[in-house]
Each structure stands twice: as C-alpha cells, then as structure tokens.
Amino acid sequence: MSVLEVKELTKSYAGTLAVDHVSFALEEGTATALIGPNGSGKTTTLSMIAGLLKETEGTIHKDFKSGVGFLPQYPQFFSWLSALEFIEMAAKISGVESKNIRQQSIRTLEFVGLGAAVNKKTGAFSGGMRQRLGLAQAIVHQPILLLLDEPVSALDPTGRREIMDLLKSLQKDTTILYSTHILNDAEEMTDQLLFLKQGKLVEHGSLAEVKNRYAEPKIQIRFESEQAAAAFQSRVLWPMDRTRNLIDLPLTEHGPTMQQVLEALAQDGSGISGVNRQNVSLEEIFLKVAGEK
C-alpha cells in the first residue's frame, strides 16, 4: 500500500526549476534513498513533502492524517534547553498527548543513545549528539513517514554506522525517505532508489533494477602469476584491463562472448586461480548518470 504518492511535483525559483515534474510513490514500511549531485533538488523535494515549502505544481498525497517526521540537513536547537526539554517541546508541537510526553520523550532519547544526556544543555552537544537529537525530535511522535535530509553526512564512520543501525531498526514500523551522498548507505538500506539530476527524476527503481540497467558485465580473472596474465592478454587480444595478475574483461557487444572467454580460459586452465563476475557499484552508476549531459 502506498503511504505517499507524489505526482508531477515541481518547484520553481524565479523561473528556474529546482524540482521538475517528479513522480514516485512510497510503499508502507520501505526505505527509499534519494540521491543526486549537489543542487539536484533533494532538499527541496523533502521540504515540500514535509510541508515546509509550497510546491509550484503537482500533488502530494499522503495516505494518513498526520504523522510525518522530518530531520533537516542542519537541525537547529535552542542551546539553553536540555535535551529532554527540547524533545518534550518537539513532542508537544507534534501532537503527542500531554500525559505521554515525558515518558515518550525519555524513551526516544534512550532509543537514539542519549539516555545519559537527557539533562544536558543541547548547546554543549557534539556533532554526533546533535544528529541523534535531531533524529529524536523527528521520531518522538512515532511518525508513519520519516523524512531525513542527509542524516549521516556530517558524521564520522562510527557515528554513521550507529545512526544507520538506528534507522534500520525503525524501518520495521516506519516508511523512510532519506537523502544521502553516502552511496554505501544507499546500497545498504534501500528498497527503492530515486536519482535526481537538475531537478528531474532520472533513475528510479529497486537497487537491483537500477544496477541491472547499468550492468556492464565484466569478469575478473585471477591468474596464478603476472606472466600467465600477460601471456593470456597478448594471446587473446581482447580489450581488457590488467593489474599484475588480475584481468578485468568487459563482456560488451564489441568484446568476446562469455562462451569465447570460457574456451580461451580452458586452454589456459593451469594458470588460473579464480574467475568472478563483477557487479556494478552504485558509485559507478552515480558517476555515469551525473556525468551524462
């Protein structure tokens, strides 16, 4: 069931299209990664869905009355408030019932790993703690849809890992749409991938579908020695990349077929220690799509 359906969503700033007729749907309980180069419209898209920015054209249909959580790219806090005071304020604004505010706020702070800092002033928080606090304010009312604008970009690898693990544990009960420049994270937690470029949705689908569209099958052959690899390279004369005893052989329409490669390898059998089919990474796809005119 779709929790959110966005149709022809468009935002224009003085005639420039920051988001250009973007359409997609989010299914319940899924995680969707929004990726794209700087300035491609990710923040603008999330802000429109969060209701913080009015769309110029298009529609946003939410299949629920309330219950959106939003973590902005640069969350702002009131430095003089403690973590608990801030989250209680967020809970109140988000419509949590008065009698549940205290308990739900403490539970949420504990969930994001700030249980020991509930009474600490937010002005004294480190970058990692601020990000956790931002996440806490976004989830304290147990939203149906959670929107996150680069939730981990400002964190070190340990902080990133911890926040990603928190998000994964939320995914069971929440539909998540998050933007990221960390493509490893997008590979790790995504049921659906949305790729924006200059405001347009240029790629869309599951990670496997997108990868399949860009897959340039290549096989990697590990020879037992550099000499064996060099001998193979000069014997078959197909285009390939060789690094010492490793050969990457693309299976393009101009190159050899898998059958031909296997036959050639059979003749060389004694010198080969492994053959792998190489997969295309999201980073390779990103560079390709972002670079296309």
Ligand SMILES: Nc1ncnc2c1ncn2[C@@H]1O[C@H](COP(=O)(O)OP(=O)(O)OP(=O)(O)O)[C@@H](O)[C@H]1O
């Ligand atoms: N308030 C504004 N007024 C005018 N133009 C804007 C405004 N906000 C954003 N833009 C423009 O809209 C486009 C999309 O910006 P947006 O911040 O949504 O991109 P982004 O994909 O989130 O970028 P980044 O990865 O750098 O965060 C950019 O060209 C930006 O300059």
